[in-house]
Amino acid sequence: MDSFSSPSSGSSSSQFSTEDFMDQLKTQLAQAYAEEFLETVRGKCFEKCITKPGSSLSGSESSCISRCVERYIEATGIISRAMFSASR
Amino acid sequence: MDASSLNSAELQRLISQEKERAMVNEMVAKLTSACWDKCITGTPGSKFSSSESTCLANCAQRYMDMSIIIMKRFQSMQ
Numbered sequence: 001m002d003s004f005s006s007p008s009s010g011s012s013s014s015q016f017s018t019e020d021f022m023d024q025l026k027t028q029l030a031q032a033y034a035e036e037f038l039e040t041v042r043g044k045c046f047e048k049c050i051t052k053p054g055s056s057l058s059g060s061e062s063s064c065i066s067r068c069v070e071r072y073i074e075a076t077g078i079i080s081r082a083m084f085s086a087s088r
Numbered sequence: 089m090d091a092s093s094l095n096s097a098e099l100q101r102l103i104s105q106e107k108e109r110a111m112v113n114e115m116v117a118k119l120t121s122a123c124w125d126k127c128i129t130g131t132p133g134s135k136f137s138s139s140e141s142t143c144l145a146n147c148a149q150r151y152m153d154m155s156i157i158i159m160k161r162f163q164s165m166q
Contacts (some may be wrong), residue, residue: 078136082146
């Protein structure tokens with residue numbers, strides 16, 4: 001990967017430190033998680049809100065989509081709380 | 089990448105930490121998807137009804153109970 005071959009730490013050090021490596025790893029992982037989450041939300045909300053695709057997106061469809069996105073984010077929070085705090 | 093510049097013990101620790109985080113993330117995503125399908129049957133409203141949010145929380149906890157049962161069942165087969 002290109003970003004790994006050129007350290008971002010500047011010209012002072014040509015060595016690629018563990019810290020730099022982990023920073024890049026974390027950034028890329030966060031990006032991957034976000035992309036995957038987005039893809040899931042697209043799938044779920046398309047299923048719920050675009051039941052009969054028309055010639056254009058209706059107002060009720062687009063408000064359904066924004067509600068759906070909010071609810072899906074909320075659901076993710078409910079699930080992770082249920083998994084970690086309320087379990088035995 | 090120059091591998092010798094990486095402190096391998098520290099790197100291993102950080103990587104296994106990230107691995108664990110990735111597993112947790114995946115679990116939350118998977119459960120959210122499954123429980124959303126089970127609990128949110130109508131069009132999403134501007135607020136979850138109390139039955140919807142209770143269903144989501146129960147769904148996650150029952151999934152974990154189930155996982156434990158399945159794990160025990162498989163362990164007893166050995």
